[in-house]
Amino acid sequence: xxxxxxxxxxLWDEDxxxxxxxxxxxxxxxxVKEGDLIAEVLVEKxxxxxxxxxxxxxxxKVQPEVVVNKGDEVAVIE
Amino acid sequence: xxxxxxxxxxGREALDWEMERRPEIFCLGEDVFKFGGIFGTxxxxxxxxxxxxxxxxxISETGFIGMAAGAAMAGMHPVVDLAYIDxxxxxxxxxxxxxxxxxxxxxxxxxVPMTLLIGTGGGYNNAAQHSQCLHATVAHIPGAKVVYPSxxxxxxxxxxxxxxxxxxxxxxxxxxxxxxxxxxxxxxxTLSEVPDEPYxxxxxxxxxxxxxRDVTITGLGxxxxxxxxxxxxxxxxxxxxxxxxxxxxVPLDREGIIASVAKTGRLIVTDEDYLSYGVSxxxxxxxxxxDPGLFRRPPxxxxxxxxxxxxxxxxxxxxxxxxxRIAEAARKLMA
Numbered sequence: 001x002x003x004x005x006x007x008x009x010x011l012w013d014e015d016x017x018x019x020x021x022x023x024x025x026x027x028x029x030x031x032v033k034e035g036d037l038i039a040e041v042l043v044e045k046x047x048x049x050x051x052x053x054x055x056x057x058x059x060x061k062v063q064p065e066v067v068v069n070k071g072d073e074v075a076v077i078e
Numbered sequence: 079x080x081x082x083x084x085x086x087x088x089g090r091e092a093l094d095w096e097m098e099r100r101p102e103i104f105c106l107g108e109d110v111f112k113f114g115g116i117f118g119t120x121x122x123x124x125x126x127x128x129x130x131x132x133x134x135x136x137i138s139e140t141g142f143i144g145m146a147a148g149a150a151m152a153g154m155h156p157v158v159d160l161a162y163i164d165x166x167x168x169x170x171x172x173x174x175x176x177x178x179x180x181x182x183x184x185x186x187x188x189x190v191p192m193t194l195l196i197g198t199g200g201g202y203n204n205a206a207q208h209s210q211c212l213h214a215t216v217a218h219i220p221g222a223k224v225v226y227p228s229x230x231x232x233x234x235x236x237x238x239x240x241x242x243x244x245x246x247x248x249x250x251x252x253x254x255x256x257x258x259x260x261x262x263x264x265x266x267x268t269l270s271e272v273p274d275e276p277y278x279x280x281x282x283x284x285x286x287x288x289x290x291r292d293v294t295i296t297g298l299g300x301x302x303x304x305x306x307x308x309x310x311x312x313x314x315x316x317x318x319x320x321x322x323x324x325x326x327x328v329p330l331d332r333e334g335i336i337a338s339v340a341k342t343g344r345l346i347v348t349d350e351d352y353l354s355y356g357v358s359x360x361x362x363x364x365x366x367x368x369d370p371g372l373f374r375r376p377p378x379x380x381x382x383x384x385x386x387x388x389x390x391x392x393x394x395x396x397x398x399x400x401x402x403r404i405a406e407a408a409r410k411l412m413a
Contacts, residue, residue: 023257023264025081040084040259047118047259065263 003054005038005075007068011050012043019043021050021064021074028060032077039075041068052077080271084257084264086118088230088272089195092237093119093157095276097127100155103241106133106142107159107195115159116197117256139169143194147177150192155241160196163212163250177246178221192247193240199252199300199350201398202261206386209394211299211349214356216248217327224327225281226250228302230257231270232325235279242278252299252350267303281326284334290320293344293408296335296361298324301348307401312408319408327357332364336372339365343374344411348399349381356381378407 012019022040026032032052039050052058054077062074083091097103105120105127111134114121124132135142139160146156160166166173177190196216200209217224225240225247227233233251240247257264267287287302288309297305302323309319322338324330339345345365347358358379365372380399388394 022259023082023084023269025083027082036081042259045260 003056003077004073005050005053005077007041007050007070007072007074009070011041011048011070012046015070017043018067018069019048020067021062022047023064024060026058028058030058032056032058050074080273082269083230083234083272085227085230085233085251085268086256086258088234088270089117089119089237089251090121091272092234092241092276094123096238096241097123097131102153103155103157104131104133104149105157105159106135106146108135108137108161110134110159115195116161117195117251117253117258119159119195139165140172143169144172144176146192147172147180147190150177150190150246151180151188155191155193157193157241158195160194162208163196163198163216164207164210166196166212166216173216173222173248174219178219181245182221189244190246191244193237193243194246194248196248196250197253197256198250199254200387200394201254201300203389203391203394205389209387211252211351211382213250213298213327214351217357222246222248222328223281224248224250225325226252226298226327227279227325228252228255228297228299228323229268229270230272232279232285234272235277236281236325238276239278239281250299254300255303265303267306282329282331283326284331284338285323285325286338287321287323288319290318290342292318292342293346293411294320294322294338294342295346295348295404295408296322296324296338297348298327298357299350301350301399304399304401305348305404308404308408311401311405315409317408317412324357324361330360330364335361335364336368339372343372345373345377346404346407346411347377347379347381348404349379350399351382352384353379353381354384375411378411380404380407
Protein backbone atom coordinates (compact mmCIF):
# COMPACT_ATOMS: atom_id res chain seq x y z
CA UNK A 1 0.00 0.00 0.00
CA UNK A 2 1.26 3.48 -0.84
CA UNK A 3 0.46 6.55 1.24
CA UNK A 4 1.10 10.00 -0.25
CA UNK A 5 2.98 12.53 1.90
CA UNK A 6 1.32 15.89 1.23
CA UNK A 7 1.79 19.36 2.68
CA UNK A 8 -1.12 19.59 5.18
CA UNK A 9 -3.75 22.30 4.54
CA UNK A 10 -3.29 23.57 8.11
CA LEU A 11 0.54 23.56 8.19
CA TRP A 12 0.44 27.35 7.92
CA ASP A 13 -2.40 29.86 8.05
CA GLU A 14 -2.45 32.03 4.95
CA ASP A 15 -3.48 30.18 1.76
CA UNK A 16 -1.61 32.53 -0.56
CA UNK A 17 1.83 31.77 0.89
CA UNK A 18 4.21 29.15 -0.46
CA UNK A 19 6.90 27.21 1.34
CA UNK A 20 9.92 25.07 0.58
CA UNK A 21 11.43 21.97 2.09
CA UNK A 22 14.55 22.88 4.06
CA UNK A 23 15.83 19.39 4.71
CA UNK A 24 14.66 15.78 4.57
CA UNK A 25 15.59 14.13 7.85
CA UNK A 26 15.68 10.67 6.25
CA UNK A 27 17.33 9.46 3.08
CA UNK A 28 15.31 8.34 0.09
CA UNK A 29 14.48 4.69 0.70
CA UNK A 30 14.78 4.88 4.51
CA UNK A 31 12.29 3.16 6.81
CA VAL A 32 10.11 5.61 8.74
CA LYS A 33 7.41 5.19 11.38
CA GLU A 34 4.05 6.96 11.44
CA GLY A 35 4.44 10.24 13.33
CA ASP A 36 8.21 10.56 12.75
CA LEU A 37 9.43 14.03 11.91
CA ILE A 38 10.59 13.54 8.31
CA ALA A 39 11.18 17.03 6.92
CA GLU A 40 11.41 20.71 7.80
CA VAL A 41 9.37 23.14 5.72
CA LEU A 42 10.22 26.83 5.63
CA VAL A 43 7.53 29.49 5.22
CA GLU A 44 8.65 33.12 5.53
CA LYS A 45 11.59 32.36 7.85
CA UNK A 46 9.44 30.10 10.05
CA UNK A 47 10.41 26.43 10.15
CA UNK A 48 7.48 23.98 10.27
CA UNK A 49 7.52 20.23 10.78
CA UNK A 50 6.28 17.57 8.36
CA UNK A 51 5.36 14.24 10.00
CA UNK A 52 5.15 10.79 8.41
CA UNK A 53 1.47 9.91 7.79
CA UNK A 54 2.22 6.15 7.77
CA UNK A 55 4.98 3.62 8.44
CA UNK A 56 7.03 2.20 5.58
CA UNK A 57 9.70 3.10 3.03
CA UNK A 58 10.11 6.79 2.23
CA UNK A 59 10.30 7.73 -1.46
CA UNK A 60 11.17 11.43 -1.81
CA LYS A 61 9.58 13.25 -4.78
CA VAL A 62 10.39 16.91 -4.07
CA GLN A 63 13.90 18.04 -3.21
CA PRO A 64 14.80 20.96 -0.88
CA GLU A 65 14.63 24.54 -2.23
CA VAL A 66 11.72 23.81 -4.58
CA VAL A 67 8.55 25.87 -3.98
CA VAL A 68 5.71 23.83 -2.44
CA ASN A 69 2.05 24.67 -1.84
CA LYS A 70 -0.48 23.27 0.56
CA GLY A 71 -1.74 19.91 -0.72
CA ASP A 72 1.38 19.20 -2.84
CA GLU A 73 2.54 15.58 -2.80
CA VAL A 74 6.22 15.72 -1.79
CA ALA A 75 6.87 12.03 -1.11
CA VAL A 76 5.17 8.67 -0.80
CA ILE A 77 5.49 5.99 1.84
CA GLU A 78 5.40 2.44 0.47
CA UNK B 79 18.08 4.15 14.92
CA UNK B 80 19.63 7.18 13.35
CA UNK B 81 18.16 10.03 11.40
CA UNK B 82 19.72 12.90 9.49
CA UNK B 83 19.69 15.97 11.74
CA UNK B 84 20.74 19.59 11.59
CA UNK B 85 23.21 20.80 14.24
CA UNK B 86 20.38 22.75 15.85
CA UNK B 87 18.16 19.69 16.30
CA UNK B 88 21.06 17.49 17.38
CA GLY B 89 22.10 19.93 20.10
CA ARG B 90 18.51 20.29 21.28
CA GLU B 91 18.25 16.51 21.65
CA ALA B 92 21.33 16.38 23.91
CA LEU B 93 20.13 19.23 26.11
CA ASP B 94 16.62 17.77 26.36
CA TRP B 95 17.96 14.34 27.37
CA GLU B 96 20.17 15.82 30.11
CA MET B 97 17.43 18.16 31.39
CA GLU B 98 14.93 15.31 31.69
CA ARG B 99 17.28 13.51 34.05
CA ARG B 100 19.12 16.27 35.93
CA PRO B 101 17.12 18.88 37.84
CA GLU B 102 20.23 21.04 38.39
CA ILE B 103 20.28 21.98 34.70
CA PHE B 104 18.36 25.11 33.75
CA CYS B 105 18.38 27.45 30.74
CA LEU B 106 18.55 31.18 30.55
CA GLY B 107 18.97 33.86 27.94
CA GLU B 108 17.07 36.45 25.96
CA ASP B 109 13.69 35.12 24.71
CA VAL B 110 14.50 31.48 25.52
CA PHE B 111 11.11 30.75 27.14
CA LYS B 112 8.96 31.52 24.10
CA PHE B 113 11.50 31.54 21.29
CA GLY B 114 13.77 28.66 22.36
CA GLY B 115 17.07 30.36 21.66
CA ILE B 116 18.34 31.77 18.41
CA PHE B 117 19.35 28.31 17.14
CA GLY B 118 16.31 26.48 18.51
CA THR B 119 18.52 24.63 21.03
CA UNK B 120 15.77 25.18 23.63
CA UNK B 121 12.84 24.99 21.20
CA UNK B 122 9.69 24.00 23.09
CA UNK B 123 11.52 23.85 26.43
CA UNK B 124 9.44 26.69 27.93
CA UNK B 125 6.26 24.62 27.62
CA UNK B 126 7.97 21.39 28.66
CA UNK B 127 10.05 22.55 31.65
CA UNK B 128 8.28 25.73 32.76
CA UNK B 129 9.49 29.22 33.65
CA UNK B 130 11.66 28.17 36.60
CA UNK B 131 13.96 26.07 34.41
CA UNK B 132 13.72 28.11 31.19
CA UNK B 133 14.25 31.71 32.16
CA UNK B 134 13.88 34.60 29.73
CA UNK B 135 16.17 37.39 30.85
CA UNK B 136 16.37 41.13 30.27
CA ILE B 137 18.86 42.30 27.64
CA SER B 138 21.75 42.42 30.08
CA GLU B 139 24.48 39.85 29.47
CA THR B 140 26.40 41.32 32.39
CA GLY B 141 23.48 40.48 34.69
CA PHE B 142 22.38 37.05 33.51
CA ILE B 143 25.82 35.59 32.88
CA GLY B 144 26.94 36.79 36.30
CA MET B 145 23.82 35.19 37.74
CA ALA B 146 24.60 31.94 35.89
CA ALA B 147 28.17 31.81 37.20
CA GLY B 148 26.87 32.31 40.75
CA ALA B 149 24.26 29.58 40.30
CA ALA B 150 26.93 27.22 38.98
CA MET B 151 29.14 27.86 42.02
CA ALA B 152 26.10 27.07 44.20
CA GLY B 153 25.64 23.65 42.58
CA MET B 154 23.36 24.26 39.62
CA HIS B 155 24.30 23.73 35.96
CA PRO B 156 23.13 26.75 33.97
CA VAL B 157 23.00 26.58 30.17
CA VAL B 158 23.19 30.12 28.86
CA ASP B 159 22.24 31.22 25.35
CA LEU B 160 24.39 34.23 24.47
CA ALA B 161 23.19 34.34 20.84
CA TYR B 162 25.91 36.55 19.29
CA ILE B 163 29.55 36.50 20.33
CA ASP B 164 29.77 40.13 19.19
CA UNK B 165 28.23 41.11 22.55
CA UNK B 166 30.65 39.19 24.72
CA UNK B 167 32.37 42.43 25.67
CA UNK B 168 29.67 43.40 28.13
CA UNK B 169 30.05 40.19 30.17
CA UNK B 170 33.74 39.57 29.66
CA UNK B 171 34.67 40.18 33.28
CA UNK B 172 32.47 37.31 34.46
CA UNK B 173 34.03 34.96 31.91
CA UNK B 174 37.58 36.18 32.35
CA UNK B 175 37.78 36.57 36.11
CA UNK B 176 34.93 34.57 37.67
CA UNK B 177 33.73 31.55 35.67
CA UNK B 178 37.19 30.58 34.44
CA UNK B 179 39.27 31.31 37.56
CA UNK B 180 37.19 30.29 40.58
CA UNK B 181 37.99 26.58 40.40
CA UNK B 182 41.72 27.31 40.44
CA UNK B 183 41.63 30.12 42.98
CA UNK B 184 39.51 28.11 45.42
CA UNK B 185 42.06 25.32 45.36
CA UNK B 186 39.58 23.10 43.52
CA UNK B 187 36.87 23.37 46.17
CA UNK B 188 34.43 25.47 44.11
CA UNK B 189 33.49 24.22 40.66
CA VAL B 190 31.69 26.27 38.00
CA PRO B 191 29.68 23.81 35.87
CA MET B 192 28.26 26.22 33.32
CA THR B 193 27.70 25.80 29.58
CA LEU B 194 27.70 28.96 27.51
CA LEU B 195 26.17 28.60 24.02
CA ILE B 196 27.35 31.27 21.59
CA GLY B 197 26.72 31.88 17.89
CA THR B 198 29.59 33.15 15.75
CA GLY B 199 30.36 34.22 12.24
CA GLY B 200 29.11 36.06 9.20
CA GLY B 201 28.39 35.47 5.55
CA TYR B 202 24.80 36.71 5.61
CA ASN B 203 25.15 40.52 5.45
CA ASN B 204 24.64 41.26 9.11
CA ALA B 205 27.40 43.88 9.24
CA ALA B 206 30.38 44.51 11.48
CA GLN B 207 28.69 44.07 14.87
CA HIS B 208 26.81 40.80 14.15
CA SER B 209 29.24 38.86 11.98
CA GLN B 210 32.38 38.34 14.01
CA CYS B 211 33.91 35.05 15.08
CA LEU B 212 36.08 36.24 18.00
CA HIS B 213 36.75 32.65 19.08
CA ALA B 214 40.41 33.48 19.72
CA THR B 215 39.24 36.11 22.18
CA VAL B 216 37.58 33.47 24.38
CA ALA B 217 40.10 30.68 23.70
CA HIS B 218 42.76 32.99 25.15
CA ILE B 219 41.28 32.74 28.68
CA PRO B 220 43.01 30.12 30.86
CA GLY B 221 40.47 28.06 32.77
CA ALA B 222 37.71 27.87 30.18
CA LYS B 223 37.23 25.03 27.72
CA VAL B 224 36.23 26.15 24.21
CA VAL B 225 34.66 23.78 21.69
CA TYR B 226 33.35 24.39 18.19
CA PRO B 227 31.52 21.49 16.49
CA SER B 228 30.87 21.75 12.75
CA UNK B 229 28.38 18.93 12.13
CA UNK B 230 25.28 17.46 13.79
CA UNK B 231 26.93 14.29 15.12
CA UNK B 232 29.60 16.29 16.93
CA UNK B 233 27.08 18.92 18.09
CA UNK B 234 25.07 16.31 19.99
CA UNK B 235 28.05 14.38 21.36
CA UNK B 236 30.02 17.46 22.38
CA UNK B 237 27.00 19.07 24.06
CA UNK B 238 26.52 15.90 26.15
CA UNK B 239 30.22 16.15 27.08
CA UNK B 240 29.87 19.85 27.95
CA UNK B 241 26.81 19.24 30.13
CA UNK B 242 28.66 16.51 32.03
CA UNK B 243 31.79 18.63 32.50
CA UNK B 244 32.23 19.85 36.04
CA UNK B 245 33.57 23.21 34.92
CA UNK B 246 33.07 26.08 32.51
CA UNK B 247 32.60 25.23 28.80
CA UNK B 248 32.15 27.77 26.02
CA UNK B 249 30.24 26.00 23.23
CA UNK B 250 30.49 27.83 19.90
CA UNK B 251 28.36 27.32 16.80
CA UNK B 252 28.87 29.18 13.54
CA UNK B 253 25.44 30.61 12.67
CA UNK B 254 25.69 29.41 9.08
CA UNK B 255 26.25 25.79 10.12
CA UNK B 256 23.38 25.43 12.61
CA UNK B 257 20.76 24.54 10.02
CA UNK B 258 18.09 26.95 11.22
CA UNK B 259 15.47 27.96 8.65
CA UNK B 260 16.14 31.69 8.74
CA UNK B 261 19.71 31.08 7.52
CA UNK B 262 18.50 29.23 4.40
CA UNK B 263 19.00 25.66 3.22
CA UNK B 264 21.41 23.80 5.52
CA UNK B 265 24.88 23.03 4.20
CA UNK B 266 24.93 19.30 3.35
CA UNK B 267 28.21 18.60 5.13
CA THR B 268 26.79 19.94 8.42
CA LEU B 269 24.05 17.29 8.40
CA SER B 270 24.81 13.88 9.89
CA GLU B 271 23.15 10.65 10.80
CA VAL B 272 22.62 11.02 14.52
CA PRO B 273 21.82 8.10 16.86
CA ASP B 274 18.72 8.44 19.06
CA GLU B 275 20.72 7.32 22.08
CA PRO B 276 22.94 9.72 24.06
CA TYR B 277 26.69 9.53 23.38
CA UNK B 278 29.69 11.73 24.10
CA UNK B 279 32.37 13.12 21.79
CA UNK B 280 35.55 13.89 23.78
CA UNK B 281 37.11 17.38 23.68
CA UNK B 282 40.62 17.86 22.33
CA UNK B 283 40.63 15.60 19.28
CA UNK B 284 40.69 16.84 15.69
CA UNK B 285 38.35 15.23 13.17
CA UNK B 286 39.78 14.33 9.78
CA UNK B 287 36.84 14.87 7.44
CA UNK B 288 38.75 13.82 4.37
CA UNK B 289 42.18 12.23 3.99
CA UNK B 290 44.75 13.56 1.53
CA ARG B 291 48.42 13.39 0.58
CA ASP B 292 49.49 16.81 -0.74
CA VAL B 293 48.27 19.52 1.60
CA THR B 294 46.65 19.78 5.03
CA ILE B 295 43.78 22.29 5.32
CA THR B 296 42.69 22.97 8.89
CA GLY B 297 39.39 24.66 9.63
CA LEU B 298 36.81 25.25 12.32
CA GLY B 299 33.11 26.00 12.19
CA UNK B 300 32.12 27.29 8.75
CA UNK B 301 35.64 27.24 7.34
CA UNK B 302 35.60 23.41 7.55
CA UNK B 303 32.79 23.35 5.00
CA UNK B 304 34.50 25.89 2.73
CA UNK B 305 37.66 23.76 2.98
CA UNK B 306 35.69 20.67 1.96
CA UNK B 307 34.32 22.52 -1.07
CA UNK B 308 37.85 23.62 -1.98
CA UNK B 309 39.15 20.06 -1.54
CA UNK B 310 36.55 18.77 -4.00
CA UNK B 311 37.64 21.32 -6.61
CA UNK B 312 41.31 20.54 -5.99
CA UNK B 313 40.73 16.82 -6.42
CA UNK B 314 39.55 17.47 -10.00
CA UNK B 315 42.89 19.17 -10.62
CA UNK B 316 44.87 16.29 -9.14
CA UNK B 317 45.63 17.91 -5.76
CA UNK B 318 44.85 15.68 -2.79
CA UNK B 319 43.86 17.81 0.24
CA UNK B 320 43.39 16.55 3.79
CA UNK B 321 40.68 18.51 5.65
CA UNK B 322 41.12 18.62 9.42
CA UNK B 323 38.46 20.11 11.71
CA UNK B 324 40.06 21.45 14.89
CA UNK B 325 36.59 21.27 16.59
CA UNK B 326 38.04 21.96 20.04
CA UNK B 327 40.21 25.04 20.66
CA VAL B 328 40.80 24.42 24.37
CA PRO B 329 42.06 21.76 24.68
CA LEU B 330 43.65 21.86 21.21
CA ASP B 331 44.75 18.58 19.63
CA ARG B 332 48.28 19.68 18.74
CA GLU B 333 49.38 16.09 18.02
CA GLY B 334 46.53 15.67 15.54
CA ILE B 335 47.61 18.80 13.62
CA ILE B 336 51.28 17.77 13.62
CA ALA B 337 50.44 14.23 12.45
CA SER B 338 48.62 15.56 9.40
CA VAL B 339 51.35 18.05 8.44
CA ALA B 340 54.00 15.37 8.94
CA LYS B 341 52.19 13.40 6.26
CA THR B 342 51.51 16.18 3.72
CA GLY B 343 54.35 18.67 4.36
CA ARG B 344 52.09 21.59 3.44
CA LEU B 345 49.66 23.54 5.63
CA ILE B 346 46.83 25.97 4.93
CA VAL B 347 45.11 27.27 8.03
CA THR B 348 41.61 28.59 7.37
CA ASP B 349 39.88 30.71 9.97
CA GLU B 350 36.93 33.11 9.73
CA ASP B 351 38.26 35.00 12.75
CA TYR B 352 40.57 37.99 12.18
CA LEU B 353 44.07 37.25 10.86
CA SER B 354 46.30 38.66 13.58
CA TYR B 355 46.85 37.26 17.10
CA GLY B 356 44.51 34.35 16.54
CA VAL B 357 43.98 30.60 16.10
CA SER B 358 45.69 30.60 12.69
CA UNK B 359 48.98 31.75 14.23
CA UNK B 360 48.58 29.21 17.03
CA UNK B 361 48.14 26.30 14.64
CA UNK B 362 51.24 27.23 12.62
CA UNK B 363 53.30 27.77 15.78
CA UNK B 364 52.24 24.35 17.04
CA UNK B 365 53.93 22.70 14.06
CA UNK B 366 56.92 25.07 13.97
CA UNK B 367 57.74 24.53 17.65
CA UNK B 368 57.77 20.77 17.13
CA ASP B 369 59.83 20.74 13.94
CA PRO B 370 60.00 23.44 11.27
CA GLY B 371 61.46 20.75 9.00
CA LEU B 372 57.97 19.28 8.63
CA PHE B 373 57.13 22.11 6.23
CA ARG B 374 58.12 21.48 2.62
CA ARG B 375 56.75 24.96 1.84
CA PRO B 376 55.99 27.90 4.19
CA PRO B 377 52.51 27.60 5.77
CA UNK B 378 49.68 29.84 4.57
CA UNK B 379 46.80 31.54 6.38
CA UNK B 380 43.41 32.09 4.72
CA UNK B 381 41.37 34.18 7.14
CA UNK B 382 39.25 37.29 7.48
CA UNK B 383 41.62 40.29 7.28
CA UNK B 384 42.01 42.72 10.19
CA UNK B 385 39.14 44.97 9.15
CA UNK B 386 35.53 45.45 10.31
CA UNK B 387 33.31 43.02 8.38
CA UNK B 388 31.53 44.86 5.54
CA UNK B 389 27.75 44.94 5.29
CA UNK B 390 27.83 44.95 1.49
CA UNK B 391 27.38 41.42 0.14
CA UNK B 392 30.07 41.54 -2.57
CA UNK B 393 32.54 43.12 -0.16
CA UNK B 394 31.81 40.62 2.60
CA UNK B 395 32.09 37.68 0.20
CA UNK B 396 35.46 39.03 -0.95
CA UNK B 397 37.00 39.07 2.54
CA UNK B 398 35.64 35.81 4.00
CA UNK B 399 37.83 32.67 3.81
CA UNK B 400 35.66 30.99 1.19
CA UNK B 401 36.41 27.94 -0.96
CA UNK B 402 37.79 29.96 -3.89
CA ARG B 403 40.49 31.63 -1.78
CA ILE B 404 41.36 28.34 -0.08
CA ALA B 405 41.71 26.47 -3.38
CA GLU B 406 43.84 29.28 -4.83
CA ALA B 407 46.18 29.10 -1.82
CA ALA B 408 46.53 25.35 -2.33
CA ARG B 409 47.36 25.77 -6.04
CA LYS B 410 50.12 28.24 -5.18
CA LEU B 411 51.53 25.89 -2.53
CA MET B 412 51.64 23.05 -5.08
CA ALA B 413 53.10 25.15 -7.90
